[in-house]
Amino acid sequence: MNELQFLTWVRGPGLDIAVGIFLLGVLWRLFEIYSLGRRKDLSAPRHVSGASGLHTVFRRSIPPPGMLKRSPVSYIGGYLFHIGLAIVVFLFAPHILLIKNLTGLSWPGLPSQFIDLAAVVTMAAMLVVLVDRINKPVKRFLSTFEDWFTWGVTFLPILTGWMAVQHLLLPYTTMLALHILSVEILLIVLPFTKLFHAFTLFGSRWYNGKVNGHKGVPV
Amino acid sequence: MKGPLIDTLVRQGVSRRTFMKYCATLASMMALPPSAGLAMAEAMASARRPSVIWLPFQECTGCTESITRSHSPTLEGMIFDLISLDYQETLMAAAGHQAEEARHNAMKENAGKYLLIVDGSIPLDLDGAYSCIGGRSNVDILKEAAEGCAAIVAMGSCASFGGIPKANPNPTGAVSVSDVIKDKPIVNIPGCPPIPVVMTGVLAHYLTFGSLPELDAKGRPKAFYGETIHDRCYRRPFYDQGKFAKTFDDEGARQGWCLFELGCKGPVTYNACATTKWNGGTSWPVESGHGCLGCSEPDFWDAGGFYKALSMPADPLKIAAAAAVAGAAVGVGLSFANRAKKGAAKAAHETTTLADLEK
Numbered sequence A: 001m002n003e004l005q006f007l008t009w010v011r012g013p014g015l016d017i018a019v020g021i022f023l024l025g026v027l028w029r030l031f032e033i034y035s036l037g038r039r040k041d042l043s044a045p046r047h048v049s050g051a052s053g054l055h056t057v058f059r060r061s062i063p064p065p066g067m068l069k070r071s072p073v074s075y076i077g078g079y080l081f082h083i084g085l086a087i088v089v090f091l092f093a094p095h096i097l098l099i100k101n102l103t104g105l106s107w108p109g110l111p112s113q114f115i116d117l118a119a120v121v122t123m124a125a126m127l128v129v130l131v132d133r134i135n136k137p138v139k140r141f142l143s144t145f146e147d148w149f150t151w152g153v154t155f156l157p158i159l160t161g162w163m164a165v166q167h168l169l170l171p172y173t174t175m176l177a178l179h180i181l182s183v184e185i186l187l188i189v190l191p192f193t194k195l196f197h198a199f200t201l202f203g204s205r206w207y208n209g210k211v212n213g214h215k216g217v218p219v
Numbered sequence B: 001m002k003g004p005l006i007d008t009l010v011r012q013g014v015s016r017r018t019f020m021k022y023c024a025t026l027a028s029m030m031a032l033p034p035s036a037g038l039a040m041a042e043a044m045a046s047a048r049r050p051s052v053i054w055l056p057f058q059e060c061t062g063c064t065e066s067i068t069r070s071h072s073p074t075l076e077g078m079i080f081d082l083i084s085l086d087y088q089e090t091l092m093a094a095a096g097h098q099a100e101e102a103r104h105n106a107m108k109e110n111a112g113k114y115l116l117i118v119d120g121s122i123p124l125d126l127d128g129a130y131s132c133i134g135g136r137s138n139v140d141i142l143k144e145a146a147e148g149c150a151a152i153v154a155m156g157s158c159a160s161f162g163g164i165p166k167a168n169p170n171p172t173g174a175v176s177v178s179d180v181i182k183d184k185p186i187v188n189i190p191g192c193p194p195i196p197v198v199m200t201g202v203l204a205h206y207l208t209f210g211s212l213p214e215l216d217a218k219g220r221p222k223a224f225y226g227e228t229i230h231d232r233c234y235r236r237p238f239y240d241q242g243k244f245a246k247t248f249d250d251e252g253a254r255q256g257w258c259l260f261e262l263g264c265k266g267p268v269t270y271n272a273c274a275t276t277k278w279n280g281g282t283s284w285p286v287e288s289g290h291g292c293l294g295c296s297e298p299d300f301w302d303a304g305g306f307y308k309a310l311s312m313p314a315d316p317l318k319i320a321a322a323a324a325v326a327g328a329a330v331g332v333g334l335s336f337a338n339r340a341k342k343g344a345a346k347a348a349h350e351t352t353t354l355a356d357l358e359k
Helices: A003-011 A013-034 A053-059 A072-091 A093-103 A112-135 A137-142 A145-166 A172-192 A194-214 B004-011 B016-029 B035-045 B062-069 B075-082 B096-109 B138-147 B156-161 B196-209 B236-241 B320-347
Strands: B051-056 B084-087 B115-119 B151-155 B186-189
Touching: A003 A013, A003 A172, A013 A172, A013 A194, A013 B320, A053 A194, A072 A093, A072 A112, A072 A145, A112 A137, A112 A145, A112 B236, A145 A172, A145 A194, A172 A194, B016 B035, B016 B196, B035 B196, B051 B096, B051 B138, B062 B196, B084 B096, B096 B138, B115 B138, B115 B156, B151 B156, B151 B196, B156 B186, B186 B196
Parallel strands: B051 B084, B051 B115, B115 B151, B151 B186
Antiparallel strands: none
8 A cells, every 4th residue: 555545545434434433432422421311409409699500611711719820731731732722623724624525614714834833832732731741740640541542642633734734754645644544543532532521521511510500509 | 079969969959058058957957966967968968879668558658748749849859869769669660570670689789788668557467468569468578678678767657656557446457567577777757647857867867877866765766756746836825825726717716826625636746847847848737727636646546536635535424424323323222221220220229217227
């Protein structure tokens, strides 16, 4: 298999398999999680302002007082890499073209130089967050294989995509194929690991906020 | 300067200055040091007309057209004329047994020294019966001619990588020259057709230095196939700005914006079209408004369609809908199982009374 055949495979059958497993996994888990249901709460709700599902969805996006100072790496690094990732994934012209082809939806992109900068910032932030996880004994103790693995499968698509655009290490064709392959691995892994938070994040925040709001505690 | 080549050039009205300029350009195109231009001029001027045997196999003669016709009034065409082309079915006057004899004579007289040019792929199925010349299969003729040659030049994508005949489902079992011949130096000059100056560049290099130029992993001269079309494309700034032509006749197309969305394969195609251009530097495919087809890359016919952007799926997603339904079914199934479990737990729940505790 030469590199053009490799590229054609990842663009064709590879993508088909990855998107298939991704959709299967996402729907499976969403149905399973949201159909669990909750026990009926018989106590009378306490109304306290600021205690509700919607409040929690927003509140949890902002560091609680004092926390930014205590762990700046987690907050700033986390923010940078999530926002950077969103910019690179959703505002790079070829990515928009793919989404348009798959879903029919499209929107304007950003100049590729800006995307390049965003990719570098994202990778730097991810590396800092990783070093922090290794250096802080508590974080290291709490980390399992899944944490290291999901970091890797998230980092690889950005790295390979950036290297393809910059023509580093391997010919563009091979790097592009590796980039698409790494995204396919991410797609397959996403529904079955903690990366599924991309789908459940706001739902679970809402749920926690609602339960606690019922008890009169804004969280 | 003396020698057969320079004499003929003079006869055809080419001045020394023009010839030197041409050699200097050729040298710089191949990224050789400035002194190489002079060395090239000397070597080519006094060249002893190396014997060249050109074997056509499963091909369309487009490569021959490209080399001999489109550039005939230029130096490329003349220099090409000046090699001793001892066998070329399209160009030679001889036919039948005479032609075969010419080939055998050239092979015998120049044993170990002649250059073998091949265009077209070699069919292997049915013992090579799909393409025969003078009652002999292509693979047979190639093996015989390769034995005494100094080097082989695989002209065009068919000889280099199999090309169109090898396209899925490859009915004739077509292969490239390098699939058949393993013990000779082979230069691949892919392209459908290849750029004439690449051919003369390789020839000039061979005459000057007595060796083949530096090749990449696919056997292509690095000087011409070192960079992608995309990297050298004059439309590249539009790609970086995100300005794309959406159809072949929209405002973007008229403004000369990037053809990526129209399926241009420039980013994955290594060739020199963007720098050398075609038809004596007049234009080239992207300049004329059509995206690159990727014709100098192996198996470009089966690379997901000419008009599909590289970032698009090569095939429609077939299993996606079925997978989504299956996923939903698994989820619903599990939710029923979970509910049943909860129900069973509830039913099995035993209430503890005060009397129980006092037992």
